Amino acid sequence: MVEDLVALIVEAGLEPGDRLPPEVKIAETLGVSRAKLREALTGWSRMGIVRRNRGGGTILTAPVAGRTMAIPLAVSVEAESLLRTLAVRRPLEIEAVRIAALEATPTARDRVTARMLDLMAVWEAGEDWRAADALFHAAIHDATGNPLFGQLIVQLQRAFNEVYEAPFGMPQLGAETIPLHRDLAGAVTGGDAEAGARLMAEILDETAAAARAVVEASA
Missing domain, CATH: 1.10.10.10 (Winged helix-like DNA-binding domain superfamily/Winged helix DNA-binding domain)
Structure with missing residues (x-):
């Protein structure tokens, strides 16, 4: 539709x-x-x-034809929607990681580690890791002690998911970023705010790059 x-x-x-x-x-x-x-x-x-x-x-309020008419219109609009969502999420996610690394309680740090291990187990088994990934990032948001991080980010992602079940029909889009989550968890639990922020930025950058690659492949 x-x-x-x-x-x-x-x-x-x-x-x-x-x-x-x-x-x-x-x-x-x-x-x-x-x-x-x-x-x-x-x-x-x-x-x-x-x-x-x-x-x-x-x-x-935004062009729906995308950057070029040479690619399928639906792919172009979906890509722009995903990239727009990621652009808004980026500062929220990065700041959440930074605060979590500095403010997380021992219990919250243990939860981040546990969720990371769950994510790795699902990913290494070749299963759909999206739910485990969401729980991992939710653990980081909770570790900030500020519930607004989780609420705002969930609202942004839900807005995209209400229209698109999975980006480009590819549930595993961004799978190449999963190994980075182990280091991200380590940075948060180790209190290294700047390393965590850099890793979160890298994860988001790679996800955006994957979206752009789909558009280029469709051209």
């Missing part, structure tokens, strides 16, 4: 600032329910692609 919505916007020649057609018309054109359409538009709104105004329609 997202692919069809992207195509509709592009075919209509809509640019940032333009108003989308009424939801009833879009749903009818795409052959989907209004509930399904609203779910997609709500996800896009949380990622900054559209702005929804009560009684004022839906405004396009």
